[in-house]
Amino acid sequence: MTTIEIKKQVIGKINQLTDNELLMDVYKLLNDSFVDSEIYRLSDNHKVAIDTAINQINKGDFLTSKQANKEIDEWLNK
Numbered sequence: 084m085t086t087i088e089i090k091k092q093v094i095g096k097i098n099q100l101t102d103n104e105l106l107m108d109v110y111k112l113l114n115d116s117f118v119d120s121e122i123y124r125l126s127d128n129h130k131v132a133i134d135t136a137i138n139q140i141n142k143g144d145f146l147t148s149k150q151a152n153k154e155i156d157e158w159l160n161k
Contacts, residue, residue: 104128 084092100106104126111123125133139145146154 097106097109100109115123
């Protein structure tokens with residue numbers, strides 16, 4: 084895929100976004116590639132997701148990469 088094709092696809096996906104929070108994340112990601120001085124601030128949703136993940140890990144409620152890959156293969160009927 085050429086650079087122009089990639090840009091067109093990215094712009095198309097951005098134009099389809101309706102989630103303002105996700106759009107802000109994309110904006111910050113693109114902006115951060117040009118400016119490294121801004122501190123990234125997590126949204127409340129991101130903080131909740133991180134806390135949830137940490138709690139799951141502490142409880143042992145997670146899969147190893149090997150286990151996850153095995154489940155994916157089973158889902159894909161490989």
